[in-house]
Amino acid sequence: MREVVLGKSGLRVSAVGFGGIPIQRLTEEEAVKVIQRSLDLGVTFIDTAAGYTTSQARIGKAIKGRRDGLVLATKSGMVGKEEITRDIEQSLRDMGTDTIDLFQFHGTSHKEKWEAIAAPGGAMEGVLAARGRGDIQHIGITSHSLDFALELVEEDIFETIQFPFNLVTCEPAEKLIPRARERNLGFIVMKPMCGGLYDNAELAFKFLNGYPDVVAIPGIEKAEEIEEIVALVESGATLEGAEKEKAESIAAELGKEFCRRCGYCEPCPQGVAVSTAMIFESLVKRLPDEQMAKRAPRFAENLAKCVECGECEEKCPYDLPIMERLKKVAATVEQLIGK
Secondary structure (H helix, E strand, O other), X not given: OOEEEOEOXXXXXXXXXXXXXXXXXXXXXXXXXXXHHHHHOOOOEEEOOOOOXXXXXXXXXXXXXXXXXXXXXXXXXXXXXXXXXXXXXXXXXXXXXXXXXXXXXXXXXXXXXXXXXXXXXXXXXXXXXXXXXXXXXXXEEEOOOHHHHHHHOOOOOOOEEEEEOOOOOOHHHOOHHHHHHHOOEEEEEEOOOHHHOOOOHHHHHHHHOOOOOEEEOOEOOOHHHHXXXXXXXXXXXXXXXXXXXXXXXXXXXXXXXXXXOOOOOOOOOOOOOHHHHHOHHHHHHHOXXXXXXXXXXXXXXXXXXXXXXXXXXXXXOOOOOHHHHHHHHHHHHHHHHHO
16 A cells, blocks of 8 residues: 655554544454454554553454554553553553554643643653653654644654544644644544544545545444545545535535534533533444443533533634534433433
């Protein structure tokens, strides 16, 4: 498969990677099979996280005896030295490897979290110590805030940045991707299918083929999914003519409700977890049913705090109908509770 170099890390990876969220929904046997099918197709980049329950351990079983030539990436949202060190050690054990090729600070979308990471005794100390021991090789970061991501790419410590980029969340093409190139950071695309809300892989990946130096990591649940995506990426075909118009039309419609997780809607004066609510349906599609069912009662209680003051909608830079969406999510949550 065509390869992409992840910026100054020098890591050479397949032009499409494997996103490790959805395999939590499968049996262990099914998960191992879909990972191994991806490897058979030439996928060499696997992305997971310490917080993805069974994902790392299943990846470890699937790659046993096939570790050579693979680039393993994982991440943690911990901000303390001890906590992130524990996550790194767990990742090494789960995946059965003596080193993690790329370790990423997970979900760093605001200044307060970054300051906690970089402070004395913070997660950065733990990560640098792990790199010194050889437990990790390269350091990256993930974010959902476009404005803050533009600040993060200026930090010399980072070799890659992972950020949402798709037909709907296309804003990174204007400043973030060009600046990442200038800074020689590898750009890893999360949510190439809009977090599971966009169902046309052909249009989604023809769009991304227009940016050949980025690497998408679609969440894969079935062998047919990665087979289709690999074929599309290998074709190099981009959106043209009527297809481009169709993609733009679908994206415009979806964009009226699609949350970019920028976080500007928060904090809610009533304590509603607005940004989480806005992606709840995407989580239902990607995470195990039992996991979402366990979350549902607590989430229903949180949603009930909404008094429809409208403050979140006033702050949303994308003019999303947040209060209407919260009502839909509440109905989804009630269905989960009733199962």
